[in-house]
Amino acid sequence: MTEYYTMKKYQKFLFLLFFGCASTLLSCAQEKAKKNISPPGYNLNTPQKYNMPDVLEEISGIAFLNGNSNTVYAEQDEEGKVFVLTLGSKKHTITRFAKKGDYEDIAIAKNKIIVLKSNGDLYAFPITEIPKAEAANVVETKSVLPKGEYESLYANPTTGQIYILCKDCKQDKGSKNTSGFILNMQNDGRFVLAKTFNVDASSLEKLTGRKKGTFHPSAMSQHPLTKEWYIVSAINKALVVTDPDWKIKAAYHLSSNTFNQPEGIAFDKQGNLFISNEGSDTQYGNILRFDYKGIKK
Numbered sequence: 001m002t003e004y005y006t007m008k009k010y011q012k013f014l015f016l017l018f019f020g021c022a023s024t025l026l027s028c029a030q031e032k033a034k035k036n037i038s039p040p041g042y043n044l045n046t047p048q049k050y051n052m053p054d055v056l057e058e059i060s061g062i063a064f065l066n067g068n069s070n071t072v073y074a075e076q077d078e079e080g081k082v083f084v085l086t087l088g089s090k091k092h093t094i095t096r097f098a099k100k101g102d103y104e105d106i107a108i109a110k111n112k113i114i115v116l117k118s119n120g121d122l123y124a125f126p127i128t129e130i131p132k133a134e135a136a137n138v139v140e141t142k143s144v145l146p147k148g149e150y151e152s153l154y155a156n157p158t159t160g161q162i163y164i165l166c167k168d169c170k171q172d173k174g175s176k177n178t179s180g181f182i183l184n185m186q187n188d189g190r191f192v193l194a195k196t197f198n199v200d201a202s203s204l205e206k207l208t209g210r211k212k213g214t215f216h217p218s219a220m221s222q223h224p225l226t227k228e229w230y231i232v233s234a235i236n237k238a239l240v241v242t243d244p245d246w247k248i249k250a251a252y253h254l255s256s257n258t259f260n261q262p263e264g265i266a267f268d269k270q271g272n273l274f275i276s277n278e279g280s281d282t283q284y285g286n287i288l289r290f291d292y293k294g295i296k297k
Contacts, residue, residue, distance in 0.1 A: 012129045038252060038296045039241055042273055046289035053090040056083055057279040061105035062287060063177045067224060067269025077113055082113055093131035097123055097138050105219060107155035113188060114162060114182055116153040120145035124189040139189035151257055152220040160185035165217040176202035178215050199246050207251035208238055219265040232262045
């Protein structure tokens with residue numbers, strides 16, 4: 001009998017030890033997940049949401065002039081139009097710059113509006129053409145990029161250099177690399193290729209803890225304070241952060257509950273983060289704002 005109770009106590013001890021260790025490991029894993037759920041300084045779970053007018057149900061890229069988020073410059077992926085509106089209001093102006101087509105992103109540099117078409121063509125026109133119904137002096141740059149599909153555009157507001165990432169390009173097939181291109185703006189508004197670079201996305205699944213497949217960027221922007229690159233991938237439902245030299249530092253899963261279809265990204269001059277989402281039959285297109293709290297040292 002004594003041996004029986006001794007064995008029972010031993011079994012209970014082992015159970016409690018195992019349970020305690022398991023609980024500790026689970027707690028650590030949960031704590032690690034919490035820490036890795038948002039980029040430093042942000043909380044991706046608590047956005048301020050701005051619903052878009054019906055005409056921007058398929059909102060794609062967004063941009064600000066001089067980092068001022070009071071006025072949003074946006075485009076959607078079906079019409080060659082730029083929409084300008086104030087966050088919190090559905091009143092907007094529309095300026096047509098080209099015929100209908102698949103337009104994916106927008107940027108502003110050197111007082112020019114720049115729009116990227118999915119085939120890599122670029123359109124630029126003076127910002128003074130806003131809010132005219134039809135933009136004049138529109139300059140097209142064609143065939144400057146390899147054949148492929150493109151959705152991500154960022155313009156340095158000071159130098160006028162623009163950065164473009166492939167979404168789906170032949171040279172990236174069978175690899176974990178994503179090709180990038182840096183172009184210079186000429187005085188006439190056309191662009192010439194200056195440099196190429198690569199983003200190695202081989203660590204993406206490990207960083208998010210989820211199976212993500214091939215990396216397909218849909219938007220990018222540079223943080224005005226840290227100079228890190230923030231890259232959104234709607235297909236992968238991921239937000240990827242790289243250092244200034246394009247080395248991936250972190251990646252964050254974007255919940256479908258918050259991000260219906262993230263297609264655009266921008267920062268204001270205070271570092272507040274804005275991500276635009278296409279709508280659906282049951283949801284408005286929207287822009288989500290995430291306030292920047294700074295990085296704790």
